[in-house]
Amino acid sequence: MFVIEPISPKVDDDIQHKINQKTKPLGALGQLESLALQIARVQHSGNQHLLSTPLQIKKPTMLVFAADHGIAAFGVSIAPSEVTIQMVQNFVQGGAAINVFCRQVGFELEIIDCGILQPLTDQAKVIDQRLGAGTNAMHLTAAMSLEKVALGFELARQLVSRHVDAGCNIIALGEMGIGNTSAATAVMSAMLNINVEQCVGRGTGIDDATLVIKTKLINQALDLHQHELVSPEAILAHVGGFEIVQMTGAILAAAEQKILVLIDGFIATAAALVAVTLFPQARDYLVFAHESQEQGHKLLLKQLQATPLLSLGLRLGEGTGAALALPLIHAAVNFYNQMASFDDAGVNNVV
Numbered sequence: 001m002f003v004i005e006p007i008s009p010k011v012d013d014d015i016q017h018k019i020n021q022k023t024k025p026l027g028a029l030g031q032l033e034s035l036a037l038q039i040a041r042v043q044h045s046g047n048q049h050l051l052s053t054p055l056q057i058k059k060p061t062m063l064v065f066a067a068d069h070g071i072a073a074f075g076v077s078i079a080p081s082e083v084t085i086q087m088v089q090n091f092v093q094g095g096a097a098i099n100v101f102c103r104q105v106g107f108e109l110e111i112i113d114c115g116i117l118q119p120l121t122d123q124a125k126v127i128d129q130r131l132g133a134g135t136n137a138m139h140l141t142a143a144m145s146l147e148k149v150a151l152g153f154e155l156a157r158q159l160v161s162r163h164v165d166a167g168c169n170i171i172a173l174g175e176m177g178i179g180n181t182s183a184a185t186a187v188m189s190a191m192l193n194i195n196v197e198q199c200v201g202r203g204t205g206i207d208d209a210t211l212v213i214k215t216k217l218i219n220q221a222l223d224l225h226q227h228e229l230v231s232p233e234a235i236l237a238h239v240g241g242f243e244i245v246q247m248t249g250a251i252l253a254a255a256e257q258k259i260l261v262l263i264d265g266f267i268a269t270a271a272a273l274v275a276v277t278l279f280p281q282a283r284d285y286l287v288f289a290h291e292s293q294e295q296g297h298k299l300l301l302k303q304l305q306a307t308p309l310l311s312l313g314l315r316l317g318e319g320t321g322a323a324l325a326l327p328l329i330h331a332a333v334n335f336y337n338q339m340a341s342f343d344d345a346g347v348n349n350v351v
Contacts, residue, residue: 002157002252006281008046015040015051021341021349031307035287035332042260042285043169055333059168060326062107062319063159063250064091064098065175067114067242068134070143071221072179076214078206081134081178084116087318088176092125097316098174101323107172112159114152115242116177129155131242138186139221142228142238149236149245156249157256164257170329171254172262172289173271174319175243181294184270186218186239188296190229191273192303196222199296201266204315232274247271248278255282262287262329263306264322265314266294273300287329290314290321 018040019033020026027033036055044050066088072081090096091111094103102109112127113119117134120126131152135143163171181203188199196218202211218239222229225238236245248271254261255275263272263286276283283304290310291297301308309325342349 002256002279004252004255004279004281005258007041007284010046011044011048011051012037012041014048015044018051019336021343022335022339023342023345023347029335031309032328032332032335035309035328036336038284038287039260039329039332040336042258045258054337057170057330057333059163059166060107060170060172061163061168062098062102062109062172062174062323063112064109064319065112065114065173065243065246066116067177067180068117069177069179069183069241070135070137071139071182071217074137074139074213074217075210076182076206076217077178078204078210079178081117084176084178085118085120088113088116088120088126091176092120096318097320098318098323101320105323105326107323107326112246114246127159129159129246131245135183135241138183138239139217139224142225143183143240144237144242144245146233146237148242149233149240152242152245153249153252156246157253160250160253160257164259168259170260170262171250172264172319172322172326173247173250173268174264174322175247175267175317177241177243180241180243180267182214182218183239183241183244184267185296186221187235187244187270187274188300189218190222190235190239191232191277198299201293201295203294232277236274243267244271244274248274251275251286252279252282255279255285259285260287261285262289262322262325264289264319265292265317266297266300267317268322269297269300269304272304276304287325289325292321
């Protein structure tokens, strides 16, 4: 089990005072100020002696978790499951949007095979954390066993620990998997005990007829397992995905290690909901990159009391929104570290 310490509020007032004394009107940097406060809270950990230590972003790492879903064979997406491995190969070759954006902003990119249908023949650039060859079709049987959930958590914990040991202090989460918006929708509906119709969206762009099928099968899955959905782990086992399990584990592992986690879109936010339900104190470590076009994402963000950094109409996944948010993380850190105070600059504080 994870051991996650809540962040002490002891130095919150001191951090806020430092932000307020920068040469600007009070609150003039808007959301960057609350972001700087959050980063400082994480990195200073309630320790008065650390307040003079500059904030740092070290070895930012994008973790993209890939897996397949049994339900994808039943007409819930515009693409077949084979596209998952094709896109993972594209990641490996450096040709996807996530590659472009990671190169642009300075993210190290790592691809994790959590359980695509067929393993890549060349795994040199992909981390093997396979829990199986895709999940079971959740509307017919449980997506996976509880043992697979526990194993996924542990593999994610080891992955995050390796990066922290190498000096990383911020990870971002992305995903790839045909059918994974169906799994995320089912997880969200079960976790929040709300109708599927309030959560379901068009994923990569399905038409009305496909949306009807998708909604019907997710409802069928939740009806089938309704008496078994008794805990977050059980919800993941019955209607989740291998990548959602490992993203949840990565969030908890990062919080345990007291590092920031940059959450991407709908699927990653569904994993965040599970993680925060298991360990509410993990919420302090999460930064939400953007609000996607997926219908349920806005409701998920509201449930997590999250104000996303960006709203660009994205619906790609892969971690692309999280990658685009990294410059804002740097901006918050840099103004906190480098911007003069009124006293330093000899400017009258008229705020």
